[in-house]
Structure formats: C-alpha cells, structure tokens
Amino acid sequence: MKKIDGAINIEEKINFSQIEKKWQKRWEEKKIFEVKENNKKKKYYVLEMFPYPSSSGLHMGHAFNYTIGDIQARFRRMSGFNVLYPMGYDAFGLPAENAAIKAGEHPLKYTENAMKNYMRQMKELGLSYDWSKLIITCYPEYYKWNQYFFLKFFEKGLVYKKKSAVNWCPKCQTVLANEQVHDGKCWRHEDTNVEIRQLEQWFIRTTKYADELLKDIEKLDWPGRIKIMQENWIGKSHGTEIDFEINKEKWKIFTTRPDTIYGVTFMVVSAQHPRLMALVTKEKKKDVEEFLRRLRGVSEKELEELEKDGVFTGSYAINPLTKEKVPVYAGNFVVADYGSGMVMAVPAHDQRDFEFAKKYKIQIKIVIHPEKGRLDKLNGAFIEPGVLVNSEKFNGIKSQDVIREITEYLTGSKLGRKVVNYKLRDWLISRQRYWGTPIPIIYCDKCGVVPVPKKDLPVKLPEKIKFGKGNPLVANKEFVNVKCPKCNGKAKRETDTMDTFFDSSWYYLRYFDNKNDKMPFDGKKAEYWMPVDQYIGGAEHATMHLIYARFFTKALRDLGFLKFDEPFNKLFNQGMLHGADGEKMSKSKGNVILPEEVSNKYGMDTARLFLISIASPDKDIAWSDHGIEGSLRLVKKIISYSGKAKFGKTNKKIEHKLNKAIKEITEDIQNYRYNFAVIKIRDLFEAIEQESEISKNDFASFIKLISPFCPHIAEELWEKLANKGFVSVADWPKADESKVDVKLEEAEKNVEKIIGDINNVLRIIKEKQGKEGSKIYLYVIPVEYGNYNVELLSKKMNKEVKMFKVNDSKKYDPENKSGKAKPGKPGIYVE
C-alpha cells in the first residue's frame, strides 16, 4: 500500500470499549488464562502485591502497576511457560473498620463492595489474571490458616506474649493504630492527647531468623536499594556486652565502644525499660514518676523529636574495670528494646551522652586523645579514633586496636563478652481491633494460656457486632465466653486480632491451592509453583511486608511445609504514577485520573501503551493528556494499516527489520525495558507502513509483538486476519537471525543521510539563489546503484528524483557533481 492518506477519520470507526468488552468476555468464557500444574511445562509465577480494596476504587496509578505485571505474564505465557498470574484481596484492615465506626456500614459489606468494584475494574484493564485462583483474606476459608500457622508457631516457640507500649485514647477507651494518631491526638477527638500504655501483646520471634534474613539478602535478585534497606533494617552490629553491678545485681549493657569504658561517668536506662522501677530508690521515686508522666503525654512520633531528658534514679553502678561508682539515670533517648535497654554513658566520646552530661552537669572524662595533639576543652564529643589515656594499662594503645583487647580482657575476667546485636525487633502482631483474624488463644483461670485445638478452627469473627467504645470483640459475650478446651471450665477468648501483615506474609502460597480445606496448601503444588519467579510491587513494602514474607517462608521451611529458603527470587519495584501536576494522585488534590475516563477517550490499550512508554517502568512518571496522543496515533495507524494492508511477500528489508525487532523486543520485555520495546515497535511499524506489501505471516508476528502491550486490539486484528484462536496464547515469534542483514541497515542509513543532504542543498539554493529546486539528480558509485530506493526517495522528497551511475556516459550532469560522489555518499545536483 502507499502511504496512509489522510481523510481516514478512524475515531468514528474504532469503538475501543466495544472491542475491549468483546475480548474480555471471550477470554473469560474460554478460560484461557487458567492454569494447573503441568510437569511437562516450565512454570513461571508472576505475582503482584495484592491490594487492599479501598472504596475509592482503582485509579490510573493502579493500572500502571498491574500493566507492568500483565505485560510480563502475557509475554511469558506466549513464550511457552505455564504462567501463574493470580490476584487476590488483602481484605482485612483499618479503613473498613473506620467506615464502620463513622458510617455505620459493616466492614464486611464495605469490603465486599470495594472488592466487587476492584474486580470489575481489573477486568476492564485487560489484565490476564487466572481468576479461578482468587483469594480473599477476610473469609474464614483463608484466615483459618492464619490461625493454623499461629498455632504452629506457638508450638515451636515462635510466638510469645509480653508487655508493650500502645497508643491509647482515653475518650474512645481503645487502642489506636499509628495511622489513627494525628499530631499526638486521637483521629476522632482533636482535643484528646493520646497516651502511651503498656499492654500484654502477642509477638512473633522474627529475630530468631535475623541472621539468616540478613545473610540470604545476597541470594536475591532484587533492586539494590531494597536490599540495602533490608540490611539497614536488620541492622547487625558487633559489639561487647559488659556487666555493671547495680545494687548488688548484674546489669548488662551493650556497646560498640568498649575502648571508652574508662570514660564512663554515668549510666542511662531507658524510660520504657520494664525493670526501671527496680533501680529507683525510695527518695527518687517521685522524681522518676513525674518524669514518666511527662513522657506519657507524648506520642511516639514526638518522642523522636524531643531534647535529651532524664532523671536520676538514686542508684549507682560500679564500673567493672575502674570500680568507680557512677550515677544511673533514666533517660528518654535510650531505646528500651535494643541491646539491653541500658547504656554506659561516655560524654567525652559520644555526642548524646555529651549533651546529657552538659544538661545535668555530669563530669566529662577524656580517655582518648587524637593521635596528633591533645584535647583540652570539648565543644562536643570527640568520636574519632585516637590513642587511649586515663585508661590504666591500656594507655597509649590505639583505640581501634584496644576494642579487641579490652573485650578479650573482659571476657577473661568474666565481666563481659563479644556479642552481636540487631536492630530488627520481634514482630508485634496483636491488634485491639475487630476487622482482622482472631488470635486462636483461650485464657483459662485454671489452665492459663490454652491454644485453640486445630480441629476447632477457624475461630470465626462474630458477624453481629456493635461498634462504639473499644474493641467490639471485648463486648461480644458469645465470642468471649468459652469453655476451656483442656478442663472444660470457664474461660475467655483472646480478643486481639492479628496484624494484617500476617495475612500477606503467606498469601502467595495459597493462590495455587485456594480451595484446599484440609491444609493451607498442598506441598506438591508448592513445589511446582514456588518460589515466585517475579514479584512486582511498590518500594514502600521494602521492610515490613518483604521481611515478614521472607521470615514466614523460612519458618514454614523449618516446620516442614516448604523446601526452599526465599519466596521471591526476583523483585521489581514499579515507579509511581503522579497526576498531570506532578503531584501524588489523591482525591484531595483533585488530580486523580480514572481508568474509565481514559478508556472511553483513548481506549485501554492506548493507555497501557502510553504508561509504559513514558519512561522506564521503575521510574516515577506523570500523567499527561498531551502525551497519550502520541500513543493514540500509533494505535490508530496500526488499526488503519491492518485494514488496508496488501498481503503478499515480505521484502528483505522488512524481514531484516522484523527479525531484528523480534530479538530486541524479546530482550527488552525480559528486562522490563518496556519503553524501549515500544520505540522498536514504532520503528518497525513505520518501516512496514512504507512498503507496498508484507506477508500475512510476518504481519501476524507484528501483531504478536504488540499483544502484551495492547491485548484487545491485538486480538481484534488477529481475528480480522483470520488467524485461529487467541493471539494472547499464540506462540511468541522467534527471531530468524539469518534474515538480519546489517548491510540493509547501512543502506537505509545512507538513504536518510542523502535526504538530509538533499534538503540541505535545497535550503541553501533557496536562500542564496532564491530558487525552488524541483528536480534532483543523484550520482552514485556503480556498486551502490541498487542501494537507493529512488521511488521512495522521490515520494519522501515530494520531488522528481533521478539516479545515475557516475560512470554512466549518458547521465545528465551540467555541473559535474558526479565528481563529488563517494562511497555511501552520492553526488547531488538540483535544479
């Protein structure tokens, strides 16, 4: 065909939404994305972090996220893999409960509405999920297994209970999640300060796996920054534990600077330390309680911004090396659950200790001098390495070396030891809320803490509940009052529910066996599908979810459920889609782009194409109404072309282009360079468009190449070309490298170059001589005669073009421009 001449107003002809609906329906009816285990086929598990179904529905940002995974899933499926690409809903959580409190809507109803909406929207995006694998965490069929795992962990000692601080609103009489605390006030009572209270809570012993979680990071094919974040989060540090004697009792402290031990002038114990009161003398009790009261009015957030503050406990500690007595303070800047919750303070060589000492006029004792010079007056702590002074037999030794020596000395005298410490804390899973998995524990007056027997699972959430004050489960008598499974006596149920991160820590193991009511999942199926080959999600889950899921996998391995160590081999972090104003999309900013609107205007495929061609999909991008026009043009041109294409034989040039494109696009998709793939699709299409014909088979390959990006349109064109079945499950084209011909490419570059040169000449003679050149004569060296498509050239220039060999005696060449001809560079004469 010739160039697509204007006048085709395809907008009237393309009904995107009709095409989309048609294919979405057929995909669903024919179940082409449903999979089962097949040992003859290699599996590929593409997983996106499942969403919390919010009532506001999906916006274009979600479309961007899921399109990234869908393209990969479609591509792998066409490449011959048995692709598991499932979706589910992280359906428990606070917003549903908040809606219940504020609007009186039951969380279940709220959530089900939201999920219905999500599912409809996801289907409209053309995502190729296997919906038969759907999981929903708020149904007992799912959360039963949360309870099952909790009990398994309980048996293994991976679960324990201890007191911990929570946010408490005295007006609501309930515990608040961090998100419900705004500026230290309750979200519902702007005039009410949130208090910090100590409650008994359930913990998971994630720290048991701290070392393995850290060590295995190197095995992961994850973005570097996520790995670094996890490393920092786990925060392994080597140090020395030293015993100080206080009131004839041993108190351990952790330090990475044992070299400064001779400079200790006081101790600080965390204000949140569970045994703090044991250190407080009678005389100081009032002071300490006053201090604690002051702290209590402060939310956790504010706590971090406070000035160093403290109070003397009345007790003294004995330095194990110097035997000096130093005062013990309670302080707000010592973290209770890191190390031992108490530190030795060396004001001369630690900035925090220095500030504290200045404030309370405590002695500052220098024990390290710089290697050159001496310290006289300190304006701040000297924390550089140096040489020891005032340190008895360690004087004169370099501080870096003495760390080992002092530790060895302490170890020898049984006063200390080398230890490793982690920042990673045990995972607090207790939530004093309704909309979560009930913790399967019963408290019996006689038998104490009794786990619910597994045969009694699930412990179901009562449906009829009253929201008002506190956790509605507490007030629900049928739920709370039970018989003890051991002694049959009166007992009470645990009313705490689980953190929803518990649900999402193992959901990837449930998809492929989502209807199993005997076990959380079949180990054989897990063996086939796991680990996840490609996990896709936002970087905001770098620490919490991704650590918990890794922990779960390791714990389940040790419980015999799994045979591998890591759940997610590869992780891809998609960027965030911002509004047209460059701001984060949000209702309040009014910059939310809805898929429905975009779809009506441009078609979903156009939107998908646009989103992934803006930039590399791991980058943050911004929506642009102008930008999408470019994608729309391409889509329209492709549709229009396929309606007019003349099918016949493909020429060498297109064969070359096609095969090269297949090779490169395949690699680009594998490596998530979707933006590059689109550029190559454009380039290939432009070449195809210019030729008079193409073979049906080759055009079919082109359709396959676009189908992961524009699945509906690809299906439509596929069908129009009388191909069988669905292009979505057709074989991905293979590049025939023998058809790739670099020479052709060079020739093409030459054509481009010559066009540039001709235009240059035309411009110059117009400017200089005022002439409008109309005839172009080219003189090429004989071997290159076939390299130039004169017809194409003429069409492109919209001028008459004639070509001669330089040695052609009959050529027309009034100014002897043929003498200028060089290889790859014909002489030009214009008149």
Next chain:
RNA sequence: GCGGGGAUGCCGGAGCGGUCUAACGGGUCAGGCUUAGGACCUGAUGGCUUAGUGCCUUCCUAGGUUCGAAUCCUAGUCCCCGCACCA
C-alpha cells in the same frame, strides 16, 4: 545525623568514556494535502557558516583524570526517598 538515588535541550525522558547536538514521545515552527479546519504526510527545532561543508557553544556549578567526558574522580549547590537518639 546515617544510608540510598537524582539534576540532560521548550517539556517528559533515553544515554552513562569516542559513533553525542544527544534515542523516543510531546510541544512549537515551516511545507504538503485539504474549500477551510481537524486528521494525516514531510521536514526543521543551540549559534554561526556552507550547494550537501566547516567551526564554536551545550547535558546543575567549579576543578581534575584522559589522546578524548553528558558519561569517570574530587568538592560544592539543589531535589527526592528510606531509617532515624540503635549506644
């Protein structure tokens, strides 16, 4: 404070030692097509220069390494993200 990532032409965004005035898209301008507009097509889009050439100036700023730097190093400025009193 600690840790990570950035700054590219009118805009978005590639590039990450030579092939770079810098992919691709958007915008703008010129020409074509068209009754006109839209759509579509062709080309231009740092400056000067030239029958297709050549030169100069550009990739946050200032230095440096190199035969050669948008790309590597050093210092600085600004922006984003994560952790945050972790002893």
